[in-house]
Amino acid sequence: MRIDLHTHSRASDGTQSPADLVLAARAAGLDVVALTDHDTTAGWDEAATTARDAGIALVRGTEVSARARGVSVHLLSYLQDPDHATLADELARARASRVDRARSIVERLARDVPITWQDVLDQARDAVVVGRPHIADALVARGVVPDRDAAFAHLLASDGPYHVDHYAPEAPAAVAAIRASGGVPVFAHPAADGRGRVVPDRVFDELADAGLAGLEVGHRDHSAAQRERLLVIAERLGLLVTGSSDYHGTGKANRLGENLTDPQVLAEIVRQGTTEVVGA
Numbered sequence: 001m002r003i004d005l006h007t008h009s010r011a012s013d014g015t016q017s018p019a020d021l022v023l024a025a026r027a028a029g030l031d032v033v034a035l036t037d038h039d040t041t042a043g044w045d046e047a048a049t050t051a052r053d054a055g056i057a058l059v060r061g062t063e064v065s066a067r068a069r070g071v072s073v074h075l076l077s078y079l080q081d082p083d084h085a086t087l088a089d090e091l092a093r094a095r096a097s098r099v100d101r102a103r104s105i106v107e108r109l110a111r112d113v114p115i116t117w118q119d120v121l122d123q124a125r126d127a128v129v130v131g132r133p134h135i136a137d138a139l140v141a142r143g144v145v146p147d148r149d150a151a152f153a154h155l156l157a158s159d160g161p162y163h164v165d166h167y168a169p170e171a172p173a174a175v176a177a178i179r180a181s182g183g184v185p186v187f188a189h190p191a192a193d194g195r196g197r198v199v200p201d202r203v204f205d206e207l208a209d210a211g212l213a214g215l216e217v218g219h220r221d222h223s224a225a226q227r228e229r230l231l232v233i234a235e236r237l238g239l240l241v242t243g244s245s246d247y248h249g250t251g252k253a254n255r256l257g258e259n260l261t262d263p264q265v266l267a268e269i270v271r272q273g274t275t276e277v278v279g280a
């Protein structure tokens with residue numbers, strides 16, 4: 001069983017439609033794929049229709065933006081009730097804040113490089129969540145940088161001069177909101193220090209107390225040493241361990257299925273979740 005529990009479509013900052021993402025997952029030889037767009041469930045219905053037709057199992061989820069002790073963190077929510085207001089209202093608030101924040105970043109960038117808000121809208125197209133990758137795509141289209149990676153290296157860096165944060169709930173509250181909405185919360189790439197600061201160890205204890213179900217250990221942004229460390233923490237706190245690609249289409253080097261999750265772990269996630277797996 002090949003199970004990849006973290007991917008993005010054009011509903012957020014991936015480069016493929018939800019339907020094309022599901023077809024790509026099947027073509028990559030996956031048996032199960034999770035769609036986990038940032039702060040939205042907008043891709044769920046299209047992905048589900050395609051998964052049923054294509055004969056691949058689909059886990060519906062969301063990568064929830066949050067903050068822990070001032071550090072930006074991502075929490076994967078699996079199989080929540082998408083209509084439950086506790087989580088849905090938080091996601092809506094983050095999406096609204098993301099628009100204001102993206103406009104602010106573009107205003108700052110525009111002092112030094114050619115870019116307009118319309119450029120970003122042209123790149124975001126049918127996305128319901130606007131993120132820095134769309135600003136990166138606008139910079140690529142203008143010839144300012146060659147690709148998304150180059151945009152993130154300086155102009156869009158979290159510690160760079162143009163950066164602005166968006167609203168995100170405190171991580172323990174986000175974990176509780178995911179649980180209240182019937183979802184299964186897994187801390188995404190918790191040790192990925194290549195993209196900015198990571199949380200101190202006591203945050204793992206706080207999130208476990210709040211109801212965290214697991215840690216995403218298998219992720220390309222984790223070194224072997226970081227994976228070892230996370231496995232020790234997961235063991236100590238009784239947390240599930242997942243592995244995933246964090247695929248964004250052509251927007252990042254991550255390939256579908258490059259990290260996988262054990263079937264027994266998925267079975268436990270399904271047992272704890274509210275929404276059924278499509279095509280299971």
Ligand code: AMP
Nearest residue numbers: 013130131132133148149152195251252
């Ligand atoms: P945002 O959610 O708007 O803060 O933007 C963060 C998103 O940008 C995350 O989903 C990352 O996957 C993506 N990202 C971060 N660094 C890079 C990079 N070097 N190249 C492409 N995408 C990146």
Ligand code: ZN
Nearest residue numbers: 008013038248
């Ligand atoms: Zn992303």
Ligand code: FE
Nearest residue numbers: 063074188189
């Ligand atoms: Fe993430």
Ligand code: FE
Nearest residue numbers: 006008063246
């Ligand atoms: Fe992601």
